[in-house]
Amino acid sequence: MYFKYFMVPVILLLLAACNNSKTVSPETSHEDLKVYYTVYSDEFELFAEADPFVTGVSSNVLSHFTALPGFKPLPSGSVTIRLTVNGQTVEEAVENPVRRGIYSFDVTPAGAGKGTMEFLIRTETGESRIIVPEVTVYAGAGEAEEDVEKNAAASVNTTAFTKEQSWKIDFSTGNPSREPFGQVIKTTALVEPAQGNESVVTARSSGVISFTGKNILEGIKVSSGQPLLTIRGSGLAEDNSGVRFAEAQNNYEQAKAEYDRAVILAADKIVSGKQLLEAKTRFENARSVYENLQQNFSRSGQTVTSPITGFVRQLMVENGQYVEAGQPLMVISQNSTVMLRAEVQQRYARFLNSISTATIKCADDNKAYTLEELGGRILSVGKAATADSYLIPVSIQVKNIAGFVPGSFVELWLKTVSDAEALTVPNTALIEEQGAFFVFVQVTPERFEKRVIQAGATDGIRTEVTGGLKDDERIVTKGAILIKLAQATGALDAHSGHVH
DSSP states (O other): OTTOOOSSSOOOOOOOTTTTOOOOOOOOOOSSSSSSEEOOOOSSEEEEEEEEEEEEOOEEEEEEEEEEETTTTOOOOOOEEEEEEETEEOOOOOOSSSSSEEEEEEOOOOOOOEEEEEEOOOEEEEEEEEEEEEEEEESSHHHHHHHHHOOOOOOEEEOOOOOHHHHTTEEEEEEEEEEOOOOOEEEEEEEEEEEEEEEEEEEEEOOOEEOSSSSSOOTTTTOOOOEEEEEEETTOOSSOHHHHHHOOOOOOOHHHHHEEEEEEEHHHTTSSSHHHHHHHHHHHHHHHHHHHHHHEETEEEEEEEEESSSSEEEEEETTOOHHHHHOEEEEEEESSEEEEEEEEGGGGGGGGEEEEEEEEEETOOOOOOEETTTTOOOEEEOOOOOOOOOOEEEEEEEGGGGOOTTTOOOEEEEOOOSOEEEEEEEGOOOEEEEEEEEEEEETTTEEEEEEEEEEEOOOSSSEEEEESOOTTOOOOEEEEEHEEEEEEOOOOTTTTTTTO
């Protein structure tokens, strides 16, 4: 290449732009003289590695296009580069990438000066434009070398992690967020079924339990009206449901016959109206008793059905067990909504009325959810402690989208309303070493600086940063641990996998 014979450190001019804003940051390297441009649009991240532009000299521009917000390479499409300086434009169109997400261009500037570099991306879904707002074209190689020496700076405490590597993992970068961040109360909460979300099945008569042909076990799904078991009382000497059913049926049939006969005799004035009314009353009473028993019992016993659709959360009886009327048999739960019951220390009492939302983390998958994501709401906040507990209760109801298990515990962060703003970063961006917290600050999309920060409170999803980081610095928000591992090896090539 044109500048290959220059034995000077590489300058890295980083134009990190979001919505076409830019910052410039130099870096040294032992490769050929290169200028790096990084621009962010709503759809793409551009990372271009270019030979310094010199009038009349062909410069190679190796460009990496990362689709946002997934941070994966541009799979296909044609890209046109346009370099415009002092009203003079040169361009080149490339139909296919040299490798997935990587396009190589050769551009020969027509004149020196300040200008812009534009990339037009055409895919099956449409067109997108990325503009590098400030590009320098030098009049000669000597001027380029002088500018390099003036702006060159050493890279300290940085780690190389190529785009090809980041494309293969769950990786993303972003800016810290300045947002309202109030008092955070961390505690644990017991998961319980929500009121109205489960039903207790009870015995309506005394007898011996007999399960249906299908095994009734904890955890099986049941539908509303499905027969679950039978309570048989025919073998009992006392309180025999079969005997009571037969007696009620006989009384009903006898009362019906007497009433029908009384109706006929009353028409012929043989019986009085009073006698007819008495016969009708006996018939109605016998019918009510019989129909009630017929609805809930048979000669074989009481058939117990599921009152709701759900699953058997708790089975309280066994096959062949004797039960009495009113005794609980099982609990049917829908588990679509759960209650989170937490207890908070008294020192947080003055903040409880200001609680606006919460973060919930399940221990089994270590994933945190906001109260809004779970469609939840804060039901109640205790006003006082009790003699049994010096803690103050807080109750939250959420939809069981996360698959919380009743009876288990979850981590809970209660967040209060606040007008004070704080600089925060995602918890996935943090690396902890011996009690100190670090983030990886992006120097370029392929080089990252390990930076110690002062971490404040956390709400389970984001952490307050009280020092060591600026608002406009871009950090690794996902995949930081892998960059740490790359730093530990110390053997990664900053340009491994690149096509030059």
